[in-house]
Amino acid sequence: MTAALFAEQLLNGIQLGVMLFLIASGLTLVFGIMNFINLAHGSLYMAGGFVAAIVYRYTGSFALAVLVAVPAAAAIGVVMERLVLRRFYGRGHLDQVLVTFALILIMNEGTRMIFGPAPLLIGLPAMLSGSVEILPGVGYPIFRLTILLAGLLVAGLLYLIIMKTRLGMWVRAGASNRPMASAMGVNVPVIFSLLFAVGAALAGLAGIMAGPILSVQVGMGEPILILALVVTVIGGIGSIRGAFIAAVMVGVVDTFGRVLLTPALGSMAIFILMAAILTFRPKGLFPVHG
């Protein structure tokens, strides 16, 4: 592998990692605080992609697509939480798996009913197409670089909110000590809804970013959800820092796996990584719960 190819793949890996982090951060917080396993989180990623693709089709504006799709994903997340998921916080994990599995079927098939089975495309705005020279003689697509930077920015912002603000303090306290979350004297249901909305918005954002690279289609949420679950498990449930480190790790390993091995064998690389890490650290790299 040449240095140029290596640099390009490394950037691709980090970019995938950043996108995974956007999805996994919502998952890990919802998990950590509500002890809730949401398999339908991938549907929010899909929702973001679809709304963006539709807005883009009718307006031709990528910026507008982002501006509409992110709040839309958040809104869908909140509706999901208020209408259905809220009743399942106290229930066992089996019920949670079943109900979110049902939601996946409903969301996927509902989307297919409305938009049909053909993939939708999101075009690139002129200013984001083309490439820049990252090393002498090595070009890299501007759009991918934008995703990377935007993702890092969001990750940094999220980190600041979680680590430095009062809201973040509540969230952290909730993630490390569940009974305390309810005893904090704050309006817990509101915090939960808010958390869900933020998680959904981030997943939706990831869906939009994926649009121009992959395509927007029914069922796009599940493979990425599983990668995000792997990230969550490796990082340690409830840990934002763990999710970030694990996301970048998974992104890089997955990208290089596919380049160095066959695509199918490469896809197995991260699962082997996960198995190896969990063998030594069953609670992930940064366990939050004692």
Add this chain to the structure above:
Amino acid sequence: MTHDVLDIAGLNKWFGGLRATNDIMLSVREGEIHAIIGPNGAGKTTLLSQIQGLLRPDDGYIKLDGEDITYEPAHKRARRGIARSFQITSLISEFPVITNAALGVQARLGHSFRFWKQAGSDLELLEPALEALRLVGLDRRAGSLVRDLSHGERRQLELAIALAQKPRLLLLDEPMAGMGRQDTSRMISLIAGLKGQYSIILIEHDMDAVFTLADRISVLVAGHVIKTGTPEQIRNDADVRAAYLGH
């Protein structure tokens, strides 16, 4: 001097900055009831959990019959004969009463990788289980479901499971907690009936019960044993009165 079943020295346990167990020294003699009393938060349950192996001490040692078990996992200690009845009952509510008791029998019969014979008609399990239920006066309820038991009966079942293990050392964590007067006096006579046959650590807030039942009493304050002695010695000890009994 009688043989010590349990021997603890220099035991320490920190929770963050809090020293929940502070240099504890404790012994239980063969066949005695050794009560541990102390105000709420003195670290009584923390101590029991360390003896049982659910919590790891930070230093010190715990010996059972002279053998060091400080870092042995809980299930191995249970096989050595440490049994506990929990303060908050810990039962299998899906099972009938007798099957809960059978759980205590089953572990000491060796491994349970037996897949064909039905446990529900296995006399090797049921007879000792029924015997344990009889000891605590719960044999008439053998076929009931745990969820149909009263609070007092659940506490009796807790004790029955522990007895079914034929324990070397019995840890009783507030066996009278939350019981009415009638149930309490029944439990007192029940424990009195066990006296001499088992070595027992008894944690209890009911002072009448403690002074009736105990051969020796240790007073635990802020994670430290400030005094060990006979009920008579403890009752008349000035330090204990000052620190705990408050009169």
Add this chain to the structure above:
Amino acid sequence: MADITAFSTSRKDALAAVALIAMLALVPPAAWLLHDPFLVKVATRIVIFSLAAIAINLVLGYGGLVSLCHAGLFGIGGYVVGIAAFHVSEPIHLGPLVLGGSSDLAITLPLAMLVSGLMAMAVGAISLRTSGPYFIMITLAFNQMFYYAAIALQKYGGEDGLQILSTITLFGVDVGNRYRFYYVALAVLALATLLLGRAIGSRFGLILRAAAENETRVVVVGVQPWAYRLVAFTASGVLTGLAGALLAASQQFISPVDMAWDRSGDLVVMAVLGGIATFWGPILGAATFIALELMLSSWTQHWQLVFGLIILAIVVGLRGGLVDLLRLIMPKPAGKTT
């Protein structure tokens, strides 16, 4: 006095299981009378998925472990049968050693059970160190790993799946005949149901079930649940692999689609649909699932939407699965209240 043997498998449960198997045994004569061989094809699927559903229920209903890697184990069993049959025409040369393939079920079914059992043991050994949501996510990830592994098998069809071209036999007897194969599969299901019915009422079952409800209680009487869970998980994997092997043999085809993670979800749904509190409930669940799938898909191409709504309704409303519904419909024995 109440029944002190209530813990173990009751006569009523045994009767229910026998009745279900007997009803399934009557399908071929019925199909013959109605001149509708399609019925046997559907019933074969029901029998095979019943086997997988009772197998997953050993860990799900009795072990309290939500596993999402069972489609992977199912597919592994299927691929063992497929690959063994593939090499009938193309023996493997290992140096001087020549390994011929086989499409005789007397050889390939035990082989499928062995391989899927070993895989289940490996997955279990890692996953069972964790619990709750971790366990669910890790098994889901392992399912995905098996799925990609199957796609990576370029020699055996890769993404397109693997056709079985040689005749399926059992001890040399051709069982390509739909009716004959059906009774082989049903006999396997009956045997597995019997074994599971015994196991859950045994000492082993007692530990497994007690640990599912209250792990600490089991530990403090002196039993480490891990080994018991691993045995249950492995046994469940063996039977699930066996079901996959039967599916591959019956449709003479196996593909990565049969291993996709949502198929694991389907298996969980089948078990829950029938009721996870009994060992025979999942048979009812698998039958209902497959019948529903057939009916809904002939009614609308968007049947998955309806199916999702049905699952939602069941989880919200019917906690004990169809077994509960039966109890609601059937008259209650006197003196008992629900």
